Amino acid sequence: MESFPRSIRGSRGFDSSRITRSNSRNSLFTDRTTSRRNIRDNARLAAGSFLDRQGLLLTISVPGQAMAKKTLNARLGILGGISILGATGIVHPWSTAAFRASVVQGIEVAAAQGQNVIVLTTGGRTERFAMEELSHLAPVCFVQMGDFLRPALDTVVEQGISHVVIGAMVGKLAKMAQGETITHANRNPVDMHGLAEIAVMAGAPVAARDAIREGRMARYAGERMDALGLGEIFHHALARRVVETLAGRYPGRFTLQVLVCDFEGRKITEVV
Known part of the structure; x- marks a missing residue:
C-alpha cells in the first residue's frame, strides 16, 4: 500500500502554475513530495481497514484563492491559490x-x-x-x-x-x-x-x-x-x-x- 492513495487531486484554492525561468525548488515554494506523504499517511490512518477492500480518491480544496491575494505567491509565479506547506508544517519567519x-x-x-x-x-x-x-x-x-x-x-x-x-x-x-x-x-x-x-x-x-x-x-x-x-x-x-x-x-x-x-x-x- 506504499503508493496509497493512488490519486490525490488538488481542487479549488491550490496554486496551479509557476511562471518562472527556473525550475529549482527552495523554501519559498510548496514541497509537493512531503505534502503528498503527509496527506497519504494521515488518510491511511483515518481509513484503517477500509483500505483492505478498495482505494480512495482524495480531492482537497482550501479557501486559497482569496487568501493568496494577501501573499507574495503571484509575484513569485505561483498562481491560483495558496501553497500547502510540506517540509514541517511549521511557518518560520523569513531569513x-x-x-x-x-x-x-x-x-x-x-x-x-x-x-x-x-x-x-x-x-x-x-x-x-x-x-x-x-x-x-x-x-x-x-x-x-x-x-x-x-x-x-x-x-x-x-x-x-x-x-x-x-x-x-x-x-x-x-x-x-x-x-x-x-x-x-x-x-x-x-x-x-x-x-x-x-x-x-x-x-x-x-x-x-x-x-x-x-x-x-x-x-x-x-x-x-x-x-x-x-x-x-x-x-x-x-x-x-x-x-x-x-x-x-x-x-x-x-x-x-x-x-x-x-x-x-x-x-x-x-x-x-
Missing part, C-alpha cells in the same frame, strides 16, 4: 537570505512574463506610492527589494530588463547616492557631509549646511530643507545623484527613473 531570494525571484518572474520594466521599492509605503504613480504597469512589475539594491540590479541586468524605476524616501536614497549596495541602516552611516553638499547645491545657506553636517539622519536633512522651502530642489538633487551613481556602476545596461515620496507617501519629485 535575510530568503528575502533576498524573493527579490531575485520576483524580477525573474516579471522577465519570464515578458515585462521590460521593473519598479524597485524599499518597502510597503514606497510601493503603494509607486503603484499609484505607475498604475498602467502590471502588478508583477513591482518588486519590494528592501535593502537589496545590488542583488536586485544585478538580476535586472541578467534578465535583460531595459528600464528600472526606483521608488524610495530620503534615507534609502542617501545610501544609494553614496554608493552603498546594501542599504540597511546597520551597514554604514549616512554620509551627512555629502548630504550637506547636496543641500548647498540646492541653495541651502551656510547655517543649514553646518546643521546638516552635524545631524545624524538623512530625514533631518530633508526636514531642514523643507523648512527653508527648498525640499523639492534638495530631493531632486539627491535623486539625480542616485541616477549618476548607479549609471556609473551599470553603464548602458538600463535606463533609470527615480520616484521620491515623503514619509506620508506623497510625491516630492522624480528624476528621469
Whole structure:
C-alpha cells in the first residue's frame, strides 16, 4: 500500500502554475513530495481497514484563492491559490537570505512574463506610492527589494530588463547616492557631509549646511530643507545623484527613473 492513495487531486484554492525561468525548488515554494506523504499517511490512518477492500480518491480544496491575494505567491509565479506547506508544517519567519531570494525571484518572474520594466521599492509605503504613480504597469512589475539594491540590479541586468524605476524616501536614497549596495541602516552611516553638499547645491545657506553636517539622519536633512522651502530642489538633487551613481556602476545596461515620496507617501519629485 506504499503508493496509497493512488490519486490525490488538488481542487479549488491550490496554486496551479509557476511562471518562472527556473525550475529549482527552495523554501519559498510548496514541497509537493512531503505534502503528498503527509496527506497519504494521515488518510491511511483515518481509513484503517477500509483500505483492505478498495482505494480512495482524495480531492482537497482550501479557501486559497482569496487568501493568496494577501501573499507574495503571484509575484513569485505561483498562481491560483495558496501553497500547502510540506517540509514541517511549521511557518518560520523569513531569513535575510530568503528575502533576498524573493527579490531575485520576483524580477525573474516579471522577465519570464515578458515585462521590460521593473519598479524597485524599499518597502510597503514606497510601493503603494509607486503603484499609484505607475498604475498602467502590471502588478508583477513591482518588486519590494528592501535593502537589496545590488542583488536586485544585478538580476535586472541578467534578465535583460531595459528600464528600472526606483521608488524610495530620503534615507534609502542617501545610501544609494553614496554608493552603498546594501542599504540597511546597520551597514554604514549616512554620509551627512555629502548630504550637506547636496543641500548647498540646492541653495541651502551656510547655517543649514553646518546643521546638516552635524545631524545624524538623512530625514533631518530633508526636514531642514523643507523648512527653508527648498525640499523639492534638495530631493531632486539627491535623486539625480542616485541616477549618476548607479549609471556609473551599470553603464548602458538600463535606463533609470527615480520616484521620491515623503514619509506620508506623497510625491516630492522624480528624476528621469
